[in-house]
Amino acid sequence: xxxxxxxxxxxxxxxxxxxxxxxxxxxxxxxxxxxxxxxxxxxxxxxxxxxxxxxxxxxxxxxxxxxxxxxxxxxxxxxxxxxxxxxxxxxxxxxxxxxxxxxxxxxxxxxxxxxxxxxxxxxxx
Amino acid sequence: xxxxxxxxxxxxxxxxxxxxxxxxxxxxxxxxxxxxxxxxxxxxxxxxxxxxxxxxxxxxxxxxxxxxxxxxxxxxxxxxxxxxxxxxxxxxxxxxxxxxxxxxxxxxxxxxxxxxxxxxxxxxxxxxxxxxxxxxxxxxxxxxxxxxxxxxxxxxxxxxxxxxxxxxxxxxxxxxxxxxxxxxxxxxxxxxxxxxxxxxxxxxxxxxxxxxxxxxxxxxxxxxxxxxxxxxxxxxxxxxxxxxxxxxxxxxxxxxxxxxxxxxxxxxxxxxxxxxxxxxxxxxxxxxxxxxxxxxxxxxxxxxxxxxxxxxxxxxxxxxxxxxxxxxxxxxxxxxxxxxxxxxxxxxxxxxxxxxxxxxxxxxxxxxxxxxxxxxxxxxxxxxxxxxxxxxxxxxxxxxxxxxxxxxxxxxxxxxxxxxxxxxxxxxxxxxxxxxxxxxxxxxxxxxxxxxxxxxxxxxxxxxxxxxxxxxxxxxxxxxxxxxxxxxxxxxxxxxx
Numbered sequence: 376x377x378x379x380x381x382x383x384x385x386x387x388x389x390x391x392x393x394x395x396x397x398x399x400x401x402x403x404x405x406x407x408x409x410x411x412x413x414x415x416x417x418x419x420x421x422x423x424x425x426x427x428x429x430x431x432x433x434x435x436x437x438x439x440x441x442x443x444x445x446x447x448x449x450x451x452x453x454x455x456x457x458x459x460x461x462x463x464x465x466x467x468x469x470x471x472x473x474x475x476x477x478x479x480x481x482x483x484x485x486x487x488x489x490x491x492x493x494x495x496x497x498x499x500x
Numbered sequence: 501x502x503x504x505x506x507x508x509x510x511x512x513x514x515x516x517x518x519x520x521x522x523x524x525x526x527x528x529x530x531x532x533x534x535x536x537x538x539x540x541x542x543x544x545x546x547x548x549x550x551x552x553x554x555x556x557x558x559x560x561x562x563x564x565x566x567x568x569x570x571x572x573x574x575x576x577x578x579x580x581x582x583x584x585x586x587x588x589x590x591x592x593x594x595x596x597x598x599x600x601x602x603x604x605x606x607x608x609x610x611x612x613x614x615x616x617x618x619x620x621x622x623x624x625x626x627x628x629x630x631x632x633x634x635x636x637x638x639x640x641x642x643x644x645x646x647x648x649x650x651x652x653x654x655x656x657x658x659x660x661x662x663x664x665x666x667x668x669x670x671x672x673x674x675x676x677x678x679x680x681x682x683x684x685x686x687x688x689x690x691x692x693x694x695x696x697x698x699x700x701x702x703x704x705x706x707x708x709x710x711x712x713x714x715x716x717x718x719x720x721x722x723x724x725x726x727x728x729x730x731x732x733x734x735x736x737x738x739x740x741x742x743x744x745x746x747x748x749x750x751x752x753x754x755x756x757x758x759x760x761x762x763x764x765x766x767x768x769x770x771x772x773x774x775x776x777x778x779x780x781x782x783x784x785x786x787x788x789x790x791x792x793x794x795x796x797x798x799x800x801x802x803x804x805x806x807x808x809x810x811x812x813x814x815x816x817x818x819x820x821x822x823x824x825x826x827x828x829x830x831x832x833x834x835x836x837x838x839x840x841x842x843x844x845x846x847x848x849x850x851x852x853x854x855x856x857x858x859x860x861x862x863x864x865x866x867x868x869x870x871x872x873x874x875x876x877x878x879x880x881x882x883x884x885x886x887x888x889x890x891x892x893x894x895x896x897x898x899x900x901x902x903x904x905x906x907x908x909x910x911x912x913x914x915x916x917x918x919x920x921x922x923x924x925x926x927x928x929x930x931x932x933x934x935x936x937x938x939x940x941x942x943x944x945x946x947x948x949x950x951x952x953x954x955x956x957x958x959x960x961x962x963x964x965x966x967x968x969x970x971x972x973x974x975x976x977x978x979x980x981x982x983x984x985x986x987x988x989x990x991x992x993x994x995x996x997x
Contacts (some may be wrong), residue, residue, distance in 0.1 A: 385789055393798035398803065402905055458788040462846075480792040480828065 377494065380404045380421040382438060383456065384430045388479075392425070399487055409433025410458030413441050416448055423452045423493050425477075428464065439471060452493040456481070523621035527556045528614060529576050531569065543623055545595035554620075561593045569666055576615055579608035584619070592621065601628045644738040648680070650694070651732060655680070663723070665738060666712040685710040685718065693725060697734065703727040708741065719743040787831055793825045833960040836894075837945070840967045847888040847971060849996045854923065855883040858896055865900045870907025875900070881918030885994040891968040897929040898961050899988050905955060907931025907985070921994050923974075930985035939980060951982065972996065 379401045384388045386407070391405045401416060404419055406412035409426075410433045416424055424442070428435035435455055442448040452474040459478075468476055474493040477486055517524060523540030527533055536551040537542075542557055556572065557565040584604040586734070592602045600623055607618040638645060644662035648655050658674050666683055668674040681687040689709055697705050705725045712718055724737040798821040808829075837844050862877050869875070884886065896914075903912040907929040915926040932951050934942060941947045943966045946959040969976045974992025 385793070387793040388789070388796070391793060391800060394800055395796060398800075458792075479788040480795040480824065483796075 376400075376402045377423075378402045378404060378419065378421040380406065380412065380416050380419065380424045382406045382409060382424065382426040382430070382435070384408055384427060387403070388478070395483060395486070397488075405409075408453055409435065409438040413438050417445060417449065420448065421451065423454065423474075423490065425454050425456055425490075428455055428457045428459065436467070436471065439473065452497065454489060455495050471474075523619075523623075525551070525556070525559070525619045525621065527572070527617045527619070531555050531557070531572060533558075533618060540621060543594075543621060543760055544592065546600075559592050561591050561599055572617075575606065575608075575617060579606075579615060579617060581605070581607045600625050602785075645738075646732045646736045646738070648736065649732065650727075650734055653680070655843050656733075662738070662743075663739060664711075667717070683711050683713075685712060688848060693723070694734070697725055697727050698731055703731070708745075724778065733958040787827070791824055791827060794820060797823065830958050833964060836964050837960055840964065840971075845891075845971060847891065847996070849886055849888055851884055851886050853883045854885050854892070854918065855879045857889065857893065858914070861893060861896045861900065862914065865904065868901070869904050870908065873904055873907070873912060875912045875914060876914075878915045880916070882917070882994075885918065885923060887923075887972060887992070887994070891972055895965050895968050895990060896925070896927075898965050899925075901991075902961065903927055903929035903931065903986070905957070906933075906952070918994055923992050923994055925990040925992075926987065928985060933982040933984055933986055934978075934980040935982055939978075942978065943976075977981050 377400075379396055381389065381392050381396065383392065383405070384407055389405050389407065393405055396403045404415055404421060406415050409430050412424070412426065413433065414479060416438075424438075426435045426438055433441075435457075437454055439455075442451065442453065455465075455468045455473050455476040457468070457476060457478055459465070465476055465478075475489040477489055517535075517537050520539055523543040524535075524537040525540050532600060533551050533554050533556055538548070541548060541551060557568055560568045576892070583606070584606050586666045590602050590604055592600045593599055603622050603624050605620040609616055609618070639659050640656075641659055641661055641699035644665040645657075645659045646655050647657035655675065655678055658671060658678075660671075660774055661675045663671050666674070666678070668678065680690055684690050688707075689707070689995060690746050693705055693707060697703055703726060705723075707723050707725070709721055710718055711721055715872065719740060719742040720736045722741045726733060726735045727733070746835055796815050802821070826923075836845075858877065858879065862875050866875060900912065900914065908931070910930045913926070913928045915924075917924045934949050935951060938947075938949050942949075943962050945963045947963075948957060948959045966976055969992060972992040974990060975991045976988065978986060978988045980986040
């Protein structure tokens, strides 16, 4: 079963996203902040990481950089989930080499489309 | 030996007499000219020896001859060396009757008991003309000028402008009554000026003061001061700068007032901008997090509920989702507006299939149509255009959504015609229409028509549409009649130039 790691500081969104992803047939791991997310990613090596950007302790960009810099985790597709509609932030995320992004509040069909794209080799969302 | 000395002395005197550049005339007691040197002959316009034997009064202006005879006789009674006519302007008369100013010194000697008087005459025409020139320059100067004796503290010279500046009647009036400190608004300033003049290296000073005229009127002057003759005298030049000062003060007051107004409106503008920016960043981050929860919760509850137990609940859940979509729409409008107003919209021109794109929008809008509404979509012409696809989408979406929002059951017509490099887009409905008297306001920001009570909206949609149309270098117009319907017409180039 495809395993997804979702890193998000809002409990409600974390719970809902977990349920939605499970409905879509995925196995879900979740983390409440960047630091925790990074260690789970390196320990479980999920097939894809979905990660919020604005979080305490370690933000989404930092998680991305650390993961990509680690030879064990560098290959894992990475999708940003962002509450910002600023083109700058989205462009920054994509230029870093992310495999996709989802804007909050997201459309469930759109979410699955981006996920599938990332799993099939990085079709940008 | 004595003879030789006497000869030498005679020769010396002869040279002095012949070569002097001063006219020398010797007169006997009879009043006739005994001797005249070449310079005197030249001064008075006579030939060599022509003057000898002529009465001295030949050289005196006609009207003074009698008086002069009297003076001359008086001189021989007690002769001594002295200048002639001290304090008087003396004139002499040439052979051609021309009068010229002279300076004369008198001397005397005796030969063989005869008393002889000598007059030394110099022509002062040139000196006098120069003097007059400078006197005129001083008197008629545009600047007021004064010379003050710093020992007696009296003004000893003043020109016409100087008298006029302080409002005195005449030069005499001024010289008798002028007391400098009476004319300073702050009399201390004068003492300070003189002190500064004495102390500074150049002994020159320029100052601006407010002063008082004889009649009490206040005025502003610029003073240029200079000491000379070992600080004995002060030369002072004054220019009335009241007019300049007044306009300067007026200007300063105006500038201060304008600055105050500008600062105020700038602050207001800044406050508004801050508010807007705060709203935008708040909207972007704070709205979207709870919205994500609401949206995903609603999605999940809807998915989980079974038809038997949650049929009613499902209806409400759909309402929640639709409200969420509404909120997102409002948010997007605000964000679009912010971007448009700050010129942050970056157009991305690309080739796309207009017919297909519009069909997609029609399908999206069909979902939110009211019962009994349907869309009639007609496309004519070439399908591919080169424009910003999201702007075209936004325009189409907004016009179609409005058509549904502001009408009940009926047909919404969408016609797209591509013809001669132009896209013509028409959307019409048979809805409530726009009140005639409010039609000119339709594209204004935050405008809501009077007949839209109970219909949700921010009043931003058409403003944004108009902005997008203009970004596409197109035009938008409409026709509307209350309770009959509205027709929007948009035209823009197929290829962005």
